[in-house]
Amino acid sequence: MDFALSDDQELLQRSARDFLNKECAPSFVREVTRSDDGFARGLHEKMAAMGWSGLIVPERFGGLDLSLLDLALLNEEMGRTVTPGPFFSSAVLATLTLLRSNAAALQKAWLPKLASGSAIGSLALLEESDRLDAIGVTLRCTKNRRGYRLNGTKMFVLDAHVADFMLVAGRCRAAAQDGIVLLLVPRDTPGIEIKPLLDIDQTRRPCEVAFRDVELPEAALAAGEGRAWKVLSRVMDAAAIILAADSLGGAQKALEMSVEYSKVREQFGRPIGSFQAVKHICAEMVSDIEPARSLVWYAAYAFDHEPRQAARAASMAKARLSDVYSRTTNRAVQIHGGIGFTWEHDMHLWFKRAKWNEVAFGDATHHRERLAQLSAF
Amino acid sequence: MNLSFTADQETFRKQVRSWIKTNLPKKDTGAQPLESGDPKRVREMKDWQRKLHQAGYVAMGWPKEYGGRAADVVEQTIVNEELVLARAPGLIGMMGILMVGPTLIQHGTVEQKHRHLPKILTAEEIWCQGYSEPGSGSDLASLKTRAELVGDEFIVNGQKVWTSNAQYADWMFCLVRTDPTAPKHKGISYLLVDMKSPGITVRPLVQMTGDAGFNEVFFDNVRVPRRNLVGELNLGWLVANSTLAHERNMLGSTTRTQQMFNGLLRLAQTRQRYGRPAADDLVMRQRLADLMIRVEAMKYHAFRQLTDSIRGRPPGIGASVNKLVSTELNHDIAAAALEIMGSYGTLARKSNHVVDRGTWPIEFMFTLGLVIGGGTSQIQKNIISERGLGMPR
Incomplete structure (x- = not known):
């Protein structure tokens, strides 16, 4: 019984913080978000060189074989620095989907490239309906002698415009969960059209991806009928936990910025941080964030070690952090007053990321209802 | 991170569970609430704590010489979890176990520890807290209850308020002003007061629940021996602060x-x-x-x-x-x-x-x-x- 980070984990946290403070300052984030594709290749390569892209990839595929908690700690630091780029879609979503898929040939072909950062992957799950359940997957998948044919449109596919491949959820049969398959689709496959969407959170780059008679060989199958939804459910839990960690880091940073500002900003002849109205808001941020941190650690731990609690823990962490991050950044903007509402001040970077994180992979309402079902209320 | 329990700890959990099953007091639906001070109810609650203590399940982390087991927190956590599962009643001596006990372990004299700690565990003596006063709530350090050192005794005069359990408590840990000329945090001392001392009057205050859960306590020339001072004279605020942290955790x-x-x-x-x-x-x-x-x-x-x-x-x-x-x-x-x-x-x-x-x-x-x-x-x-x-x- 030991509820704390290991020395190695604390070291990972510290070194990630030092690295990102240096390499991913707000001015850099702004520069990347102004670029067309929002992808800082140099930063991506440096992170890959430190082993981050392959953090949870087994050693035989060139990874570090660490746990989801380690990955969560890393993402917490990326949340602190609102790090842009495809790390989440590639090193989290695509990597976890491939890892859970059991498709040996695809793993062998792609995992080493994902781990080394030489390839970018993504996951194409949502569609126009924006449903996170199995019914939401309607992209038509027909099986023929040569393999599979895809027709339909995926929505909110993160970083599809820079990805080398996507893992695509398609429907072969009507059966809600069992009729779904997961296929690995290289981006340059004929029949694919990618249109980037514009989000208020410019650190995230979602795309609309249309599939018109996209032909795929049998070897493209990552997870077949009856199994694909199980893989996806597990990946969605991990995604929820990782986003919760990103939110935790962002909320902590927004708190720190608010406290710093309140110590130097003077009104009525004294620092605004000396007023209880401001102090109490900051104290409430602390009492939101600290218990939430324990919840995130537990969820990440449970994902690897307590499989029967994993889904519940993921929903608890995501529901709580969705609320806490948005509430914290909202308050942080208010503490900053007029300047906090400007484009010039950095606070809106966190404010917008909070809103994106809140909704992605299920908002608080979604996860509370899921928790109720899983807990048999 | 490791949230699993060892085989020994799991065995311990089974022992605790079966002990609770055998010893849990039956729910008495007609019982008066504890706050009423009903002697029968107080006795039942003391019996329950004594039994738990005899089984070794109370304040397990305390040093052995004072009746604890020097156990690690995991075992106490297991006991607490099992008590929750069994919907067991709380402990009547909580103020002693969680507040004054740890304070004495940290700041008390050897004599104070031997005199008080064992009886805290057995619930033979119940404690109450004498902190708040009519004029000193959130601004606790402004308290005015005066204690004058005369020879080997403090003479205490003043009033405490919102004192939970005072209606059946045997002892009070109490903050008093021993130096009215010093800055407010620096003239306070921490005393242990026998509630049977002459000059103490306890008057119940009825809470909005309708129960007299707390009280006013009046001190009229109450004599407290100097040996009941915890920590140094006029440095009681430091002692009190360690207790306050314990209280926050209890609440x-x-x-x-x-x-x-x-x-x-x-x-x-x-x-x-x-x-x-x-x-x-x-x-x-x-x-x-x-x-x-x-x-x-x-x-x-x-x-x-x-x-x-x-x-x-x-x-x-x-x-x-x-x-x-x-x-x-x-x-x-x-x-x-x-x-x-x-x-x-x-x-x-x-x-x-x-x-x-x-x-x-x-x-x-x-x-x-x-x-x-x-x-x-x-x-x-x-x-x-x-x-x-x-x-x-």
């Missing part, structure tokens, strides 16, 4: 919160609202899930603080965060219960058709008292922002 106990939430869930699953269990209503489910998340967050948060304390890391403002979050959470749980019960929710204890013996509206009121006692939520926020975040005073 923020997550086991109590879990017990309450489990009760709420049972209620939601069994009470009908518009022809179906309340727990089937989508809005209520959202609320229940939100409460469950907050309860579980505090549970894991307590694990984390426990681990930090084992590793000797300073708690920082953790106790204040606990107190702030947990007491408000308890009240929110009780509020949800009242909403589920609708018109039945506000029925008083002795009414016909009352649900769960009327405990929920009492909890609803009582938990609001806990938000105030031990330093209001606003005081906790001052502590968190000033001491934790270094914001200017």
Whole structure:
């Protein structure tokens, strides 16, 4: 019984913080978000060189074989620095989907490239309906002698415009969960059209991806009928936990910025941080964030070690952090007053990321209802 | 991170579970609440604590020479978890076990430790806390109860208020002003006062629950031997602060919160609202899930603080965060219960058709008292922002 980070984990946290403070300052984030594709290749390569892209990839595929908690700690630091780029879609979503898929040939072909950062992957799950359940997957998948044919449109596919491949959820049969398959689709496959969407959170780059008679060989199958939804459910839990960690880091940073500002900003002849109205808001941020941190650690731990609690823990962490991050950044903007509402001040970077994180992979309402079902209320 | 228990710990859990099953007192539905001071009820509660202590399950982390087992916190956690599962009654001697006991272990003389600690554990002596005064609530350090050192005795005059348990307590740990000329934090001393001393008058105050849970305590030339001073003369504020952190943790106990939430869930699953269990209503489910998340967050948060304390890391403002979050959470749980019960929710204890013996509206009121006692939520926020975040005073 030991509820704390290991020395190695604390070291990972510290070194990630030092690295990102240096390499991913707000001015850099702004520069990347102004670029067309929002992808800082140099930063991506440096992170890959430190082993981050392959953090949870087994050693035989060139990874570090660490746990989801380690990955969560890393993402917490990326949340602190609102790090842009495809790390989440590639090193989290695509990597976890491939890892859970059991498709040996695809793993062998792609995992080493994902781990080394030489390839970018993504996951194409949502569609126009924006449903996170199995019914939401309607992209038509027909099986023929040569393999599979895809027709339909995926929505909110993160970083599809820079990805080398996507893992695509398609429907072969009507059966809600069992009729779904997961296929690995290289981006340059004929029949694919990618249109980037514009989000208020410019650190995230979602795309609309249309599939018109996209032909795929049998070897493209990552997870077949009856199994694909199980893989996806597990990946969605991990995604929820990782986003919760990103939110935790962002909320902590927004708190720190608010406290710093309140110590130097003077009104009525004294620092605004000396007023209880401001102090109490900051104290409430602390009492939101600290218990939430324990919840995130537990969820990440449970994902690897307590499989029967994993889904519940993921929903608890995501529901709580969705609320806490948005509430914290909202308050942080208010503490900053007029300047906090400007484009010039950095606070809106966190404010917008909070809103994106809140909704992605299920908002608080979604996860509370899921928790109720899983807990048999 | 490792949340699994060793084989030995699992064996221990089984022993605890079977001990509780054999020894748990039967629910006496006609019983007076403890606050009434009913001697029979007090005796029953003392018996329960004594039995638990004899089994070795009370204050297990205390040194062996004072009746503890020098056990690690994991074992105490296992015991606490099993008591929650069994819906066991709380301990009557909590103030002694969690507040004055740890303070004496830290600051007391050898004589004080031997005199008091064993009887705290056996519930032979119950303690109350003499801190608040009519003019000193949130600004505790402004307290005026005067203690004058005359020879080997303090002569105490003044008044304490909101003193829980004073109606049946044997001892009080008490803050008194021993140097009226010094700055307010520097003239306070920490005394142990025998409640049977001549000159003490206890007058019950009826709380909004209708129970006389707390009291006014008057001191009229009360003589307290000098050997009952804890820590140094005029440095009682430091001693008191260590006790306050213990109090915040007691008020923020997550086991109590879990017990309450489990009760709420049972209620939601069994009470009908518009022809179906309340727990089937989508809005209520959202609320229940939100409460469950907050309860579980505090549970894991307590694990984390426990681990930090084992590793000797300073708690920082953790106790204040606990107190702030947990007491408000308890009240929110009780509020949800009242909403589920609708018109039945506000029925008083002795009414016909009352649900769960009327405990929920009492909890609803009582938990609001806990938000105030031990330093209001606003005081906790001052502590968190000033001491934790270094914001200017």
